[in-house]
Amino acid sequence: MHDGSAADNQDFSLIARRNCSLQHSGRWRAFALAALVSGLIALAFASIGAWPILPFAGLELAALYVAFRRISRDAEDYEQVIIRGDRLFVERHTRSGVRRFESNRYWTQVVVRNGAGRRRIALRSHGSEIEFGTFLSDGDRLDLARKLENRLRVQS
């Protein structure tokens, strides 16, 4: 969770990203290790005439590449909330697209839902609503709800 409340011309700004325990470079190093080992083994056998190992190694590495690529794309998902003047902007960037929500900060409610095993928060205004903080832990989410609630009421 990156809290950027001191950013330029913004009363409050926050970016929340999906938990991903491996950085982009580490992910590709992990793929390179598998590709190097499997590739060398398949090439060595191909060199002594056992070439049918090569296409299987290729297929496997292609599947591993697709999996890592998908993880990389998912890792780019993020949510952003910005309070600027009397406006509130929320954006959810996911693989399936971008969802935007804009409202008057003074007319926006922070809704906390205590479901079984999980707490959710949403921002609601004029009948429309957007869930926020799905990438955060329960504790961080409650913390964020309190912070937003205070910020929404503060005069800019």
Next chain:
Amino acid sequence: MSTAVHDHPHGHDDHAHHPSGLARYLTTTNHKDIGTMYLWFSFAMFLTGGVMALVIRAELFQPGLQVVNPDFFNQMTTLHGLIMVFGAIMPAFVGFANWQIPMMIGAPDMAFPRLNNWSFWLLPPAALLLVTSLFVPGGAAAAGWTLYPPLTVQMGMGMDLAIFAVHILGMSSILGSINIITTLLNMRAPGMTLMKMPLFCWTWLITAYLLLAAMPVLAGAVTMILTDRHFGTHFFNPAGGGDPVLFQHIFWFFGHPEVYIIAIPAFGVISQVIPAFSRKPLFGYTSMVYATASIAILSFIVWAHHMYTTGMPVQAQLFFMYATSLIAVPTGVKVFNWVATMWKGSLSFETPMLFAIGFLFLFTIGGFTGLVLAIVPIDIQLHDTYYVVAHFHYVMVAGALFAAFAGVYFWIPKWTGRMYDETLGKWHFWLSFIFFNMAFFVQHFLGLAGMPRRIPDYALQFADFNMVSSIGAFGFGLAQLLFLYVVVKCIRSGEQAPAKAWEGADTLEWTHLPSPAPYHSFETPPMVK
């Protein structure tokens, strides 16, 4: 103004809700459901392969041919090996991986839940192919699980079914490995660095890499047999300029890492159980990680110790002999660390710990006989004798299977929310321990005396030890029905298990989740310090 809303317990957002009936298991993407299916599937295959072992031991109870004809005997040895390796032991540890990895790293599920479902559902058709191959013209493959040509090039259609089954099983393993690697690398809870992962997770990360490296080799090998059989190639057929020994090199390049693909997750289970019942942290965690990785790397440079008798330059024999002996060093590190973990610990001997100590004792015996077989002049005497059969059953049964039993007894309170019957669990251990040694220890003597493996009849001087071995095998088989009873009794009427069923257990599933673990756990990751 903020509003607090409490969802209805059975409402749309109720995370305890899950589908029921057959559809739940066909379509499930939940790691716990899939783990359960893997474990039940592997147990069913264990019983199937076990019955085949009993057919073998019934025939070998006395010299002469009494129960089955030699060809069917060979079909039994082949299917027993294939089913136990690919259908029972490997899926059992994938079952553990499915249940435990997300809970141990604080992840909500595996990285690719649908792929996970598919990985499992590839297994039953493959198992069906193997078992039904018994009923096709010519019967099942009868060349041993190693599938050596030229015999496999000449066999009936049962061989084609076995090849197809091996392809499907390999595909399942590769998809499972991709899921495990991506989960372990990307979905660890904040604060859980790689060197803070429970050792079980480390062993699976290394195993998954081993699978990725080894499985295409097996797939290629059986494909070449298939094309030699039906498409006019001559990879292994000497009549067309092929080389049957090339198959042995390719097969064992896969086959020796395969031993560690089975053994390394077993090391992981033992590395969770021994500290829990010693009430001490694992001794030498870092060295355990490096030792496991070293074993995995070394497993790729020792394959030819399975084929000293095929004829190879003395320099190659020396290389493979020394390289194989070298594996004793990281394995010794692991055994030392497990013993050092127990040293001055506050030990208690519940069933998981009994199986772990049984593993430690018997697996070490299997390791030592492996060292004996690594020595070229000795192996040339013992090659293809019952000494080899005894050796790999000490590694596979007393090693991997005992570790799997330890794991089931250790985690079943978390899986079911109920405790198993401790007295019956201990009976299961002691019966398994005694009958296992009765079945397999005597086989060392048979091998040293020169009894060849994979024969339905033998000379009279081997009769007594074979009789003892067969009685042990039947006793061991019956003891596993007791295991089934213990598990079913636990699920149906076991006492309520606390969240932390074992005082010394300290991984996330014990410290952060109730028993039974909820259908969805760690939807938001915990913070690991």
